Amino acid sequence: MVIPIDDEQSYTDSYRLHFAAVESYIRRRVNADAAPDVVAEVFTVAWRRWHEAPRERLLPWLYGVARLTLANAYRDERRRAQLAGSLAEVTAEHVADHAADVTERLAVAAAFDGMNPADQEVLRLDIWEGLPPRDAAVVLGCTTAAFHVRLHRARRRFRQAVTTATEPFPAQQEVLAAEWGAR
Amino acid sequence: MMNGNALHTLKALDPAGGSQVHASPTDRERLLANVLNTSRPAPGPAAGLLRRWRWPLAGVAVATSLAVAVSTYTLFGPNAQPAQAMTPPPLRYAPGSESPRAVLERLAVVALKDTSRVPAGSSLYLKHQGWALSTRIGQIQVTSAIVPSERETWKKADGSMRWKQRTLPPRFQNAHDEEVWSDAGAVGEDPQFTEDATGPVNANDPLNRPAPEEPRAMGKWLLASQEYAGTAEAFDSVAAHNLDELWNGRQRAAMLRFLATRTDVTYRGKVTDRAGRAGQAVSVDSAYGGLPTKYTLILDESNGKVLAYEEELTTTAGALNVKVPSVISYFCFLTARVD
Secondary structure, eight states: OOOOSHHHHHHHHHHHHHHHHHHHHHHHHBBBTTTTHHHHHHHHHHHHHHGGOOOOGGGHHHHHHHHHHHHHHHTTTGGGHHHHHHHHHHHHHHTTTTTTHHHHHHHHHHHHHTTTTHHHHHHHHISOOOOHHHHHHHHHHHHHHHHHHHHHHHHHHHHHHHHHHHHSSSHHHHHHHHHHHHH | OOGGGGHHHHHHHHHHTTTTTOOOOHHHHHHHHHTTTTTOOOOOOHHHHHHHHOOOOTTTHHHHHHHHHHHHHHHHHOOOSSSSSSOOOOOOOOOOSSOHHHHHHHHHHHHHTOOOOOOOTTOOEEEEEEEEOEEETTTEOOOOSSEEEEEEEETTTTEEEEEEEEEOOOOOOOOHHHHHHHHHOOOTSSSSSEEEEEEOTTTGGGSOOOOSSHHHHHHHHHHTTTOOOHHHHHHHHHHHHHOOOOOOOOHHHHHHHHHHOOOTTTTEEEOOTTOEEEEEEEEEEEOOOOOEEEEEEEEEETTTOOEEEEEEEEOTTTTOOOOSSEEEEEEEEEEEOOO
């Protein structure tokens, strides 16, 4: 059930209040070049559907709009953000990072990039958006209980992926870390 | 070694770098102005139902939402609408003595006789009519007449859809009501047309996959989009899915057999829906939407298809200025076929 919010002022207030959060949500999911276009698309869709906006859960609702918008944006794979790519840029700017830290980050990034999209989304909502399960469930269109289960499983699979990314090729990771550290 | 801290490390890798804004204030205000200059289509009843399915928010009072809608347009709309909202007459149910379980099982058996399948990759054509108390015509909450809408939907295999919607002629219960409607601006006298489209859906989302053909899986699937696993929520999901999906006989049987497991389903009897089709009605009472409401599915006796869906306030209207009992929403599913 929803509460109609149909005046420009309420939209304007909400836009200004939640712009940063929505922009961040999108920057976590598409590459930086594509983000502004997607942000514009999300707020345009939100305006068109403003009569559906639930006042009590506005930000999760906006995230949900963004999620569906991104489902379309993802048709162009080049727009999809890869954490390892972002990490390479960040790491290049921090040459003093300890090699072990870089190794860990690379493994974590590789593990995250290798996960299925559903697990990635659950982890993003939990870790980066910091949403409580009740709100994260709204974004995903599932029950709070279902979100708890998905989160538990995603965390478990993420830890397994990190282990896998680290153990088979430790020497390779060290080489990569040394390369990054040398930049 | 790092596994215990992997989640902390991941948190530190936030590509957005926290929540700082990257767009400049000028760009943000420019975007806002551009967005506000875009048009907004009037919401239709189908959008309302899909919305609830997509964004289920249990605990938010329908009373508040609808009261806001009514008062907003009564006070500020260009056309003064009566605050006492007109609602459609309730359908006439002929109560039967069968148990709901027996009725649903009988319909499931009939549904299973339909062995046709929707070929993979098919496009669909669907049509339905509906009305809801919160529907607006040209941004106006029409409370002086019943103005249903008819919607045609074309859906591709990738889930993308386009639809056209038009308002149908206003309906009145008597001449006095028509006079009141006329004095209030005769909103809806001329048909209002809207159309829109959506892109492909996320195929990884389980909710976008075909409906299960086994009762337990069907129940889980229907309730996956709802915050609480109540029977009324399942009724809501059945209706929402039928707006843009074509279920085969096994899927319909799974739905019917799942509903047969719910002890709060009641058999309401035979009824003719608002499109003139005879069917069997099963109901459930629930206040999950905020007010005590009876949710009813009308099912085709010959094949178990969902013919119609109705919501009625039963004991109190809360802040709504409607009488009780009142029908506050209905949908008639008219066509669903491979295009």
